[in-house]
Amino acid sequence: AQTVTQSQPEMSVQEAETVTLSCTYDTSESDYYLFWYKQPPSRQMILVIRQEAYKQQNATENRFSVNFQKAAKSFSLKISDSQLGDAAMYFCAYTDSWGKLQFGAGTQVVVTP
Amino acid sequence: ETGVTQTPRHLVMGMTNKKSLKCEQHLGHNAMYWYKQSAKKPLELMFVYSLEERVENNSVPSRFSPECPNSSHLFLHLHTLQPEDSALYLCASSQGYEQFFGPGTRLTVL
Numbered sequence: 001a002q003t004v005t006q007s008q009p010e011m012s013v014q015e016a017e018t019v020t021l022s023c024t025y026d027t028s029e030s031d032y033y034l035f036w037y038k039q040p041p042s043r044q045m046i047l048v049i050r051q052e053a054y055k056q057q058n059a060t061e062n063r064f065s066v067n068f069q070k071a072a073k074s075f076s077l078k079i080s081d082s083q084l085g086d087a088a089m090y091f092c093a094y095t096d097s098w099g100k101l102q103f104g105a106g107t108q109v110v111v112t113p
Numbered sequence: 114e115t116g117v118t119q120t121p122r123h124l125v126m127g128m129t130n131k132k133s134l135k136c137e138q139h140l141g142h143n144a145m146y147w148y149k150q151s152a153k154k155p156l157e158l159m160f161v162y163s164l165e166e167r168v169e170n171n172s173v174p175s176r177f178s179p180e181c182p183n184s185s186h187l188f189l190h191l192h193t194l195q196p197e198d199s200a201l202y203l204c205a206s207s208q209g210y211e212q213f214f215g216p217g218t219r220l221t222v223l
Contacts, residue, residue, distance in 0.1 A: 004155075033210045043201055045214035091156070095210055100169065101146075103156040 004094050006104035013082045014112050020067075021077045021107045023092030029053075032096040034068065034075045039106075040088040048090070051075065079109070087111045115139055117215035119204050125221045126194065134189040134218050136204030143208055145187040147179060150201040150217070162187060194222045 004025045013019035025034070036048040051059045051068050058066050063083075067076045079086055092104040117138045126132050138145060147159040161169035162181040176198075178190040187204060199222045205212040 035211070037214075042216070043219075044216045045203060045205075047211065047213070050211060095212075100158060100161070101205075101212055102158075105155050 004092055004102050004104040006092050006107050008107045009105075010108040010110065012110045012112060013079070015082055015084065017082055018078060018080045019082060019109065021079075021090055021092075021109070023075045023077070023104055025073050025075065025092070025094045027073070027094065027096065029096045032094060034066075035093040035095075035101075036064070036066070036075075036077045037091045037093060037103075038086075038088045039091065040085075045091075049077065082109075082111050084111050084113070117204060117206055117213050119202075119215035119218050121218060122216065123219045123221075125223065126191070127223050128194060128196070130194075131190070131192040133191065134202055134204075134220075136187040136189075136215055138185055138187075138204075138206035138213070138215075140206055140213060141208065142206035142213070143184055144206060145181060145184075146205040146207070146212065147187065147189050148203040148205065150203055152200075156203070160189075191220075194220075196222050198222050 006023050011019050032053045034051045038046045038048045049059050049061045049064050058068050063080045065078045089106045089108050091106045093101050095101045120135045144163045146161050149157045158171050159173045160179045165181050176193050180188040201217045201219055203217045204215040
């Protein structure tokens with residue numbers, strides 16, 4: 001069975017600073033996708049970034065980037081130049097060829113002025 | 114309308130009521146999903162429909178009954194719910210690996 005683990009219930013960061021959220025996963029598959037979703041107080045689940053397991057290059061989307069370590073089964077998210085609008089719950093998620101998306105428990109990001 | 118929409122956004126019901134949640138996707142996707150999000154728990158996948166056929170039922174109690182009449186619409190029929198069923202119910206759709214979520218229905222069972 002696949003599992004996704006987020007060990008940080010909450011992370012605090014000052015505006016303009018950088019924060020890194022950790023995620024580890026367990027799988028025996030070789031082909032899979034990893035995602036980071038953001039859920040602000042509105043509860044709308046928004047895709048932040050995705051990584052295909054077959055790609056060695058780490059994905060980036062503007063201020064968001066990942067550090068994908070396939071052998072270690074690690075998938076961390078870095079938020080650079082943090083903004084107040086980044087405050088939200090962040091979920092790491094995994095899916096394989098079966099298309100079944102599995103989520104971690106989430107990390108609450110608090111951004112302080 | 115664009116993306117994935119859900120109605121109603123909030124629902125309060127008694128344990129003896131029957132209600133339905135509706136999800137509609139305007140993305141031309143071929144798969145739709147229901148998730149349950151309870152406080153302090155990871156999102157739980159409830160049902161998956163692919164090409165209007167149910168392909169996943171994650172041991173969900175029979176008081177939850179899904180219906181997918183076509184590839185754009187997904188319903189979740191509710192009856193004789195329990196207070197522990199109070200949660201945010203999220204709908205999603207996909208065409209491939211990436212899922213797009215609706216805004217959710219906040220359900221409170223009294």
